[in-house]
Amino acid sequence: MLTCGFECPSWSDLAAGATAPAPAPPEDAPGVPAGRARGWQHLAAAAVEAEALARLQPLLPAPVQARLRSQGGPGAGMWLNVFPVDELLTLPPIPFLLALRRRLCLELPAGPARCPCGALLDPWGNHLLACHSTGRLTRRGKALELALAQLCREAGGPAVQVASRPRLRDLALPGVSAHDLRELDVVARGFPLFGGRSIVVDATLRSPLSSAGGVRYGSHQLDGATFAAARRDKERKYPEFADQAHRIKFVVAACEIGGRCNQECVDLVRALVLHRSSSVAPALRASLRSSLARRYWGILSVAIQRAGADCLSDDPAPVEFASLPLPCLDTLLLGIDAPFGVDAPDVSRLPPSTEQ
Numbered sequence: 001m002l003t004c005g006f007e008c009p010s011w012s013d014l015a016a017g018a019t020a021p022a023p024a025p026p027e028d029a030p031g032v033p034a035g036r037a038r039g040w041q042h043l044a045a046a047a048v049e050a051e052a053l054a055r056l057q058p059l060l061p062a063p064v065q066a067r068l069r070s071q072g073g074p075g076a077g078m079w080l081n082v083f084p085v086d087e088l089l090t091l092p093p094i095p096f097l098l099a100l101r102r103r104l105c106l107e108l109p110a111g112p113a114r115c116p117c118g119a120l121l122d123p124w125g126n127h128l129l130a131c132h133s134t135g136r137l138t139r140r141g142k143a144l145e146l147a148l149a150q151l152c153r154e155a156g157g158p159a160v161q162v163a164s165r166p167r168l169r170d171l172a173l174p175g176v177s178a179h180d181l182r183e184l185d186v187v188a189r190g191f192p193l194f195g196g197r198s199i200v201v202d203a204t205l206r207s208p209l210s211s212a213g214g215v216r217y218g219s220h221q222l223d224g225a226t227f228a229a230a231r232r233d234k235e236r237k238y239p240e241f242a243d244q245a246h247r248i249k250f251v252v253a254a255c256e257i258g259g260r261c262n263q264e265c266v267d268l269v270r271a272l273v274l275h276r277s278s279s280v281a282p283a284l285r286a287s288l289r290s291s292l293a294r295r296y297w298g299i300l301s302v303a304i305q306r307a308g309a310d311c312l313s314d315d316p317a318p319v320e321f322a323s324l325p326l327p328c329l330d331t332l333l334l335g336i337d338a339p340f341g342v343d344a345p346d347v348s349r350l351p352p353s354t355e356q
């Protein structure tokens with residue numbers, strides 16, 4: 001562990017009660033605010049895992065390195081951790097198996113030999129995940145949009161108006177024609193976040209590999225290498241937002257096929273978690289923050305994996321979960337849907353938290 005860079009405390013320090021460094025405060029957490037302080041074992045394991053990854057990366061072909069990097073980052077693997085208690089957190093069997101195979105960089109079940117564009121298909125699905133001529137890229141974006149709309153609805157509650165796929169012209173921006181046909185993904189108004197500005201979210205799901213299977217933007221050497229191009233594309237698509245930053249918080253929620261999300265998306269999810277958890281009694285906030293972070297990242301990462309599977313499947317499952325009811329506090333804290341699980345206890349079994 002010492003060779004991995006772990007700063008090991010001495011036996012005497014431990015005997016004197018030395019505790020592991022406190023996690024970042026929730027406002028600064030890298031994505032999933034910790035529900036409680038983590039111990040030395042967590043730090044030691046993290047150092048060993050980071051060292052193992054650093055040793056493995058140079059041994060892999062560049063496309064595999066890129067795919068591995070696209071699976072990292074806050075919440076990217078939460079689809080493997082959440083309980084499938086409702087449709088938002090559930091991957092059907094075939095999409096789940098496809099996601100597992102892609103995560104392990106295994107070949108996919110044998111399918112058609114050629115893409116509709118005429119290209120020969122590779123056994124890993126790289127072409128289908130990046131080919132623009134099949135219409136699947138547009139289709140896969142839908143799952144991500146609906147997930148983000150659901151997060152805004154859940155975090156905002158009835159005080160917030162969340163619109164899915166509104167027209168840009170409906171925002172009453174200067175210079176936008178009444179005949180403009182551009183659609184936005186999600187618009188949320190009424191949040192006391194980001195100075196009360198309207199939040200416009202445009203989601204995009206990117207592959208770190210080209211349709212020919214080569215790395216793009218140096219994605220084998222850089223985490224989230226596709227995100228800068230995603231931001232540029234969206235700024236080009238909606239130039240009207242450039243001088244409306246005082247009225248509109250424009251969030252480009254760029255995610256990679258493996259599950260990695262860009263910093264804007266991470267910041268949005270964290271802001272939604274903190275906002276929703278601030279509405280309950282102080283003693284419940286730390287627990288709710290932790291539960292919400294798992295739920296919200298679970299919804300997002302399940303949507304990303306579902307979207308990827310939709311690209312690879314000839315018969316994708318319809319995604320229509322945006323109108324699900326908002327979960328109640330008991331459901332959020334227990335992580336169990338009461339009608340199918342158990343009722344929340346009247347009195348919490350957890351010790352009271354002093355954290356606000």
Ligand SMILES: [Zn+2]
Pocket residue numbers: 115116117118119127131132133134211
């Ligand atoms: Zn193609």
